[in-house]
Amino acid sequence: MTTFREDALIRPQDLNAIDNTIYETNREELKARGIFNVKTNVPAGAETYSYDVIKRSGAAKILAPGAEDIPLVDADMERHTEQIYSIAAAFRYSIQELRQGQMSGTPIETTKAATARRAIAEKENKIVWKGDAKHNILGVANAEGIQIKALDNGADGSARWTDKTGKEIVADLRQARSAINRLPGHQADTLIVTPDAMEELEKEYNENTDKTVLEYLRSQNWFSRIESTSDLEGMGDSDTNSFLVFDSSPAVIEVLIPMDITRHQQEYKFPNYKIPLEERTGGPIIRYPMAIVRGDGI
Incomplete structure (x- = not known):
């Protein structure tokens, strides 16, 4: 038969129901990659990306009988060069956090990795639309010539x-x-x-x-x-x-991603693990502003 002690204390945590779902604040959907073509066929080691734009000049005309003034047409090649940058973020967790996650069944590493990846994706998306003033990167909304x-x-x-x-x-x-x-x-x-x-x-x-x-x-x-x-x-x-x-x-706009988000080798210094992530991007390539x-x- 079960007995109850009248002097037993009920702790606040005894009344707390734990939800196994991890909630986070809603964040705006990142639209740039869904709208623009992503160009990935540039080596990750490249520091710059260049492309040529042809500008034609001149036009044909009807010649009068005996005329020799045939109009000249030309095609000038103009080369544009864009810098390629690294976007990086890292996450860290301790041995104790790892133990606690294993004990509660919470994927600590997975959750933190997703947060770091999101941070890089948000920076990439912002660069595409508005650039980065500190690094003289122009976005679609403030590019020269639009x-x-x-x-x-x-x-x-x-x-x-x-x-x-x-x-x-x-x-x-x-x-x-x-x-x-x-x-x-x-x-x-x-x-x-x-x-x-x-x-x-x-x-x-x-x-x-x-x-x-x-x-x-x-x-x-x-x-x-x-x-x-x-x-x-x-x-x-x-x-x-x-x-x-x-x-x-x-032909007008592409997003240059020579290297998508890549997880590098983890670094360990007791009692923490640190895992860096990196992406290589040239931002928006605007060929015809x-x-x-x-x-x-x-």
Whole structure:
């Protein structure tokens, strides 16, 4: 027969139910690799990556009878060189943490490795969109030669999408899209906005329909991809928020990854293990910046 002592103490931990699931704060989805082609056929040991861009000049013409002034055409080769950098992070765990993990069935090493990999992936994603000022790396949103447009004010006297009608927002996007589509051989296929701007795309297109701006854009097949990222916040002139419209083909933009995230040999110094991880990246390779339009002031 079980007996109970009235003077027995109930500890707080005795009342605590332990959940075997490890929870962490939600993090924004990293979009760059899903949007741009990833170029991996460059040796990991390379310090730079160079590519050539051909610029044609001249045009043919109709010759008058007996004329000898045949026009000259030419093709100039322009070489561009990009630096390649290492992105690194490491994780550490102690012998005691390893013992505790084994005792509780918690994969300490796996969890910490995933955190380090995420840190590298976040840095890579940020470099693609906005570059790295400390190392003079430019991203897609601030690359030299892209088209930058200050948005026109709407009927309420503001360029901000929160103050514009759905129809005025569509007019902003039409201007950006047409600036790319008029370029020979290029087609705008991607729209990237900030998370707040994505919410504004849910407003009605106009008062005569219950269709949202987003639904209207999709019905018109203007873009095959419409995404959001917080990396466009503050990227415009005077730190305003921006949107990007661009041709995402590899001939315009690629992300250079000579070496994907690699785990190096662990280092041991009692009582800790340290495991470094490294990626080699050249950031975004932008071969034709004119096929990118940044709209500022949303």
